[in-house]
Amino acid sequence: MNLDHVASIGDLRVLARQRIPAPVFDWLDGGAFESETLKANVEDFRKLRLRQRVMRDISTRELSTTALGQTLAMPVVISPTGMSGMVPGGDEGELMAARAARAAGVPFTLGMMAIKSIEDLKREQDSFWFQICMLTDRELMRAMVDRARDAGCPVLVLTMTWPLLSQMNRSVRGRHARLPPRYTPGSIMTYARRPRWVLKTLGAMPIRFGNFVPHMAQPEIANIVTMLDASATWKDVEWLRGIWPGKLLVKGVMDPEDAQLAVAAGADGISVSNHGGNMLDASSSTIAALPDVVEAVGDRAEVLLDGGIRSGQDVLKAIALGARACLIGRAHLYGLGAAGEAGVSKALDIIRKELDISAGLSGLSRVSDASPANLC
Numbered sequence: 001m002n003l004d005h006v007a008s009i010g011d012l013r014v015l016a017r018q019r020i021p022a023p024v025f026d027w028l029d030g031g032a033f034e035s036e037t038l039k040a041n042v043e044d045f046r047k048l049r050l051r052q053r054v055m056r057d058i059s060t061r062e063l064s065t066t067a068l069g070q071t072l073a074m075p076v077v078i079s080p081t082g083m084s085g086m087v088p089g090g091d092e093g094e095l096m097a098a099r100a101a102r103a104a105g106v107p108f109t110l111g112m113m114a115i116k117s118i119e120d121l122k123r124e125q126d127s128f129w130f131q132i133c134m135l136t137d138r139e140l141m142r143a144m145v146d147r148a149r150d151a152g153c154p155v156l157v158l159t160m161t162w163p164l165l166s167q168m169n170r171s172v173r174g175r176h177a178r179l180p181p182r183y184t185p186g187s188i189m190t191y192a193r194r195p196r197w198v199l200k201t202l203g204a205m206p207i208r209f210g211n212f213v214p215h216m217a218q219p220e221i222a223n224i225v226t227m228l229d230a231s232a233t234w235k236d237v238e239w240l241r242g243i244w245p246g247k248l249l250v251k252g253v254m255d256p257e258d259a260q261l262a263v264a265a266g267a268d269g270i271s272v273s274n275h276g277g278n279m280l281d282a283s284s285s286t287i288a289a290l291p292d293v294v295e296a297v298g299d300r301a302e303v304l305l306d307g308g309i310r311s312g313q314d315v316l317k318a319i320a321l322g323a324r325a326c327l328i329g330r331a332h333l334y335g336l337g338a339a340g341e342a343g344v345s346k347a348l349d350i351i352r353k354e355l356d357i358s359a360g361l362s363g364l365s366r367v368s369d370a371s372p373a374n375l376c
Contacts, residue, residue, distance in 0.1 A: 001339045003346045009310045009331045012347055016337030020087065021194045023174060023181065028087060028333045030170035031277035037285070038277025041308030044285035048317045051376040053363025061356055062366045064105075067302060067325040068155050068247040068269050073105025074352050075319055075367060078344075079276075079306050079327035080131035080157060085115025086180060086207055087333055088340040089200030092116075095124055097336055100344035104352070109157055109327070112144070113224070117210030122151040131157040131251070134232035138239075140215050145244055147211075156244045158237065161252035161275035163230040168278070180207035180221070234265045241266030251306060251327075254289045256296035263300045269324075270297060273306035276329050287318060294322030312354025316362070320370040 006012060017025050031038030063074040078101045085093040094116045101108035102125050109129040110121050121128055130148040135141050148156060181201070183191065191198050201207070212219035229236070241248055250262045251271035262270050272290050274283055286307035294303050305318045306327035315326050331351065335343030359367045362374050 001342065003339060003342060006338075006346055007350070009334060009347060009350060012331075012334040012338045012343060012350075015339065015343075016087075016334045019194065019339075020089070020197055020337045021181070021191050023171070023187075023190065024087060024197075025337065026168075026170050026174050027083075028081075028330060028337065030168045031281065032166040032279055033169050033281035035170065035277060036282045037274055037280065040285040041274070041277050041287070042310060044287050045308050045310070045314045045317060048287065049376050050313065050316065050358060050362050051374050052361060056363035056365070058360040058363065058365050060365060061360050062368075063352065063355060063359070065325060065368045067107075067304065068249060070107055070154060071105075072107065072325060074355060075315060075323070075325035076104075076106045076348065076351060077129070077304070077325055077327045078106065078108045078332050079329040080109040080111035080114075080129075080159065081329050081333060082111045082113030083115060083180065083209075084111070084333060084336065086201060086204075087336045088343075089197035091201075091204040091207060093336050093340070094121065096341035097332055097344045098124055098128060100332075100335075100341050100348060103345060104348040106348065107155070109155075112159075112211055113209055113221075115207060115210055117213065118144075118147045118151050118153075120210055126152060127154060129153060129155040129157055129249075131159055132240075133159050133162050134229040134236055134240075135227045136229045136231075137227055140227075141240075142243060143215060144211060145240070149245060153246065155247045155249055155269075156240075157249045157251050157271070158240060159251045159273075159275070160232075160237075161273065161279050163228055163232065165225050165228070166279045166281075234261050237262070237265040237267070249304070253293060254284060254286070256292045259293045259296045259303075263297060267301055269302040269304060271304045271306045271327060272323070273327070276307050287314075287321065290318065290321050290323060309351075312351045312356070313358045315351060315355050316358050316367065316370055317375065319367055320372055320374045 065075045087093045098108040130153040209219045247268045249269040250267040302324045305323040335347030
């Protein structure tokens with residue numbers, strides 16, 4: 001597919017909507033309840049203005065940074081997204097995204113709810129991050145942590161914003177929104193509008209959650225959701241810290257007090273995140289929450305941001321307000337849905353070019369030097 005005329009992440013979103021079935025698009029594009037938090041994540045970035053500076057030496061510009069001991073070609077990490085393996089059709093989506101991330105010099109994070117397993121990804125590349133949620137079955141968690149350690153994952157990402165399943169009104173109002181899809185007489189017409197996607201996915205059936213296959217007889221979403229631990233506390237984060245030898249990034253901190261508790265529990269990094277607006281609706285945006293979290297943490301842990309990134313300008317604004325790097329979820333999923341691996345590469349290239357140009361025109365030769373002074 002020719003992506004030469006794709007100029008923005010928004011363009012990739014349009015292509016993704018045209019190429020994947022409506023239930024799949026609604027799942028990746030929608031937010032909790034009426035999507036107020038999701039919209040705020042995006043809109044609050046747009047409200048921030050960059051300060052234009054001139055007559056600065058920007059003949060060379062450096063985008064690279066470090067985060068949690070990793071060198072990043074730009075301050076971007078691909079965020080964990082459940083079931084993303086099936087977004088482009090079939091079950092190879094996570095592998096496609098991981099290859100694109102490696103080519104771009106940024107980390108890829110494999111989600112606990114991925115279609116492909118830790119071992120599948122390890123056969124593709126040497127280094128990637130792994131995400132896990134708190135489960136009632138601690139032995140299963142320990143086993144996954146051990147597998148991530150054995151695979152050489154340098155960073156474990158604990159997503160704390162999923163103690164229970166929220167509701168997406170957009171999917172409730174739609175029909176046949178169950179994922180992974182089940183082809184029934186009632187859903188045939190919905191999926192038939194995207195025959196190429198259906199044929200690829202049928203060829204990969206049954207769609208399974210690879211990380212759970214070694215541990216469960218029926219690793220289906222309904223069974224896994226019942227294992228989410230709504231009773232977990234910071235003591236459980238301390239337990240996880242005790243069994244994980246690498247860097248620990250806790251994802252889902254929006255409150256300064258929670259940020260301090262995360263550091264006390266042993267977090268090496270904090271990701272300011274509201275789960276992409278997919279859990280608590282009508283809550284604060286990530287960029288609005290970022291400065292207070294940065295202030296609360298100080299130099300005791302690195303702070304990243306996850307949620308609302310749709311451009312390189314957004315990345316620059318987050319760095320200016322104290323983030324070390326940004327995790328991108330929907331931005332790469334739109335690329336994945338639009339054109340598979342090439343689409344993810346395009347999404348990363350768009351963000352890189354926008355970041356490079358915007359940093360230079362803000363008077364910065366190094367993106368990592370961005371500060372509140374670059375905003376107005």
